[in-house]
Amino acid sequence: MARFTYAPAPESRAVVDLKPSYGLFIDGEFVEPVDGDHFKTENPSSQEVLAEVGAAGPGDVDLAVAAARRAQEQVWGPMPGRERAKYLFRVARILQERSRELAVLETLDNGKPIRESRDVDIPLAAAHFFYHAGWADKLSYAGLGPDPRPLGVVGQVIPWNFPLLMAAWKLAPALATGNTCVLKPAETTPLSALLLAEILQQAELPPGVVNIITGAGGTGAALVAHPGIDKVAFTGSTEVGKQIQRILAGTGKRLTLELGGKAANVVFDDAPLSQAVEGIVNGIFFNQGQVCCAGSRLLVQESIAEGLVEALKRRLETLRLGDPLDKNTDIGAINSMQQLDKIRELAASGEVEGAQRWSPSCSLPERGYWFPPTVFTDVVPAHRIAREEIFGPVLSVLTFRTPDEAIEKANNTTYGLSAGVWTEKGSRILYMASRLRAGVVWANTFNRFDPSSPFGGYRESGFGREGGRHGLAAYLKGAFGSDRA
Ligand code: NDP
DSSP: OOOOOOOOOOOOSSSSOSSSSEEEEEEEEEEEEEOEEEEEEETTTTTTTEEEEEEOOOOHHHHHHHHHHIIIIIIITTSHHHHHHHHHHHHHHHHHHHHHHHHHHHHHHOOOOOOHHIIIIIHHHHHHHHHHHHHHHGGGTTTTTSOOOOEEEEEOOOSSSHHHHHHHHHHHHHTTTTOEEEEETTTTOOOHHHHHHHHHHHHTTTTTSEEEEOOOOOHHHHHHOOOOEEEEEEEEEHHHHHHHHHHHHTOOOEEEEEEEOOOOEOTTTTSSSHHHHHHHHHHHHHHGGGGTTTEEEEEEEEHHHHHHHHHHHHTTTOOOOOOOOOTOSOOOOSSSSHHHHHHHHHHHHHHHHHEEOOOOOOOOOOSOOOOOOOOSSSOOTTTTHHSOOOOOOOOEEESSSHHHHHHHHOOOOOOSSSSEOOOOOHHHHHHHHHHOOOOHEESSOOOOOOSSSOOOOGGGGGGGGGGGGHHHTTTTEETTTTTOO
16 A cells, blocks of 8 residues: 655654763652662663663652651641642643653653654643642532541552653642652653652752652552551552552551553444544554553444454554654554563464454564554454453454443453443443443543543452542542542
8 A cells, every 4th residue: 555655753852851860859859779779761662771760779768758748747738728739830831841851751761652742641741730730729619528638648659651641640639639749650661750850849849749769669569568658549550459459458548549451442333434443543552552541452343343444454554663753653662671572472372362463564673672553353252362451552353243242242351441432323322331341431532531530440440530529539538439448
């Protein structure tokens, strides 16, 4: 098929001032770890080492938690909401002002296309601070009780797929509600959180209100088990989420978990097909499919399955895979070798179990971690690729005949984070939405996020909501509708 040729359109790296080494951000200052070490973070599209970053040990976690406690009791907790709001607005505005720098840095450290970091991650991160700034002085009117109080110090552990955005999802509601935070970014993507720390300094946020401790899983484990924190908010794998729940059981600490997913994207025969194809592509290939709510199971009504899969393959032939800093790139790099291995292993199992594998004719760069967009047809619900979260650009296509069969297949999963429905009938959308066991159901769209809309899952996708009033409740004492103790 004829393709347009595009000249390279690389975004300049010059806007980012990478330091050779970064410390931990504790009590308003960048400091060297007292009992930890350092580790390197690399660009997954080229394997170039970007910087060295401090690895926080237990002593550093102690210092960060103590700083957060002091700041909560002496400054941030007693501060009127209208004053806290000013800081959040300031952070939001600086995020916007420095958005280009943040987008380039995010793309360098994560491997996602600049188009996505520029148009989705950074604007949404700023939007979360704006939205929650608006709530900071109106908490008594949020319908969460007459005098909602902060929990105290919160420990927050985030993953590598949306590094800055996840930091904003965690920090903005916690700060708006008067809590102070110790945040641990993922080991492979610490740099945008450290730039955020610089932005917090620029906004003159009082010392200790936010502490950012980089490190590996051990740092996260030390943080969630620390006796000095009042709540844990975690986004990541279901396996680690379960470990954290076990550790916290009986401690009285509050917990919200946002874990994995295996979302069904259900397409009926009356759906607008071209739009559905765009939605399917966005649902599974956005951020290389490394998205907890990715539409990784396509359920198509049998009568249109053949035509839809053909149209999808034609569309996938036009996707551009390559340099994430190029503004024309649709598909960037996989975040790490470990993640690439996992995707490869699950895709291989699909073939072994009898599904048909297809990828467009794209060549992969020699260096870095790459996986082509991949579609599996002839998938049955028992296949591993239909049950397990692949967290990569791999779509499993299944078919159904009736709406009830679609619901049964869609709900046949241990997860329950998101789902999509494509149909022209409003009544069918409502019928499906009320029966799909998923925290978020998109209709005739996919992967839409807004800070005012609560996001979270059922079953092995976790519990608690982030965003909206529900998200505020998760950070307030005795709030109506708050998450489980
Ligand atoms: P993890 O759950 O291991 O990582 C998430 C965060 O938790 C990271 O900051 C990680 O640190 C930290 N962490 C790891 N172990 C512990 C622990 N015992 N206690 C506290 N914190 C800990 O996810 P992975 O990066 O290993 O990804 C594995 C799989 O998880 C993926 O293939 C995908 O299926 C799923 N996943 C789901 C995400 C989602 O948004 N729901 C996001 C990321 C992954 P470190 O980075 O140093 O390991």
